[in-house]
Amino acid sequence: MGKIEILRLMAGFKKFRDKYFAGEHPLYERLNSFTGPGQSPKTLIIGCSDSRVDPALITSASPGELFIVRNVANLVPPYEKGGKFHGVSSAIEFAVVNLKVENVIVLGHRQCGGIRALMTNDVSNPGESFVNRWVSIAADAKERVLAAHQGEDEESLCRHGELEAIVTSLNNLRTFPFVKTAIEERGLSLMGIYFDLESGHLLEYDDDANNFRCIEL
Incomplete structure (x- = not known):
């Protein structure tokens, strides 16, 4: 079964190559x-790793239009200098400082499975779980949801958590000095968008x- 799936992906790559490398x-x-001239995307999208939420697919973007960072629960960590490895932070820096994205x-x-883990597990004591x-990072979003929506069922709390985690990530983006500078000096725009895959x-x-x-289209 695995080999069949890989063959299907390779057939998809052939279609991609015929479309974008031929002519x-x-x-x-x-x-x-x-x-x-190389790539010059105008927009950085920080999205989730979820297979149903491909930013390029849901926006019908062509190659070169978007600079995309994907991780569990589409989270932005706060700015910090300590530690060794900062994959999301380095991608944000490259997009804002080098590519000079506008959005x-x-x-x-x-x-979102990552937000469900946030809302249903004790993330203050994550143990050995990388996900927890x-x-x-979005523990404050969970606190806001539990304070404002006590007594609601798990699905409702998860939905509220998905929304509030976006707000947390937007707030964390503003802690990066180069993001703050780009906002002040060249009008970099920060946006929080929520894709309701149940309703479209x-x-x-x-x-x-x-x-x-709701965005009216």
Whole structure:
């Protein structure tokens, strides 16, 4: 079964290659920094690793349009200098400082397994779980949800958690000095977007109203 799946993926790659590498002016000739200007995406999307929430797929973006970082629960850690490895932070730095993106979108979604782990487990004592330790980044989001929605069922709490974790990540983005500088000097835009994969709707966070509203398309 595994080999059949890999063959299907390779067949998909052939379609991709035929579309973007063939013809008189193939797209990747322009995106190649040795033969063209290279990549110049305008938007950084910080999305979830969930297989149902591919940012390029749900936005119908072409290669070169988006710079994408994906991790469990689409979280942004706060700025810190300690430690050794900062994959998400380094990607944000590259996008903002080197690529000079104009927009940063935190893309959350319904039925997020990482947020369910946050809402249902004791992330203050993660033990050996990489997931629990990672999602503890949004521990404050969990606290806000439990304080405001006591007595609601698990699914409702998880949905609230998915939304509040986006707010936490937006707040954490503002702790990065180079993000703050880009906002002040060249108008970098930060957005929180929530993809409700059950209804097919997108919601946008309104910073002034401190709530999410449905995007009318």
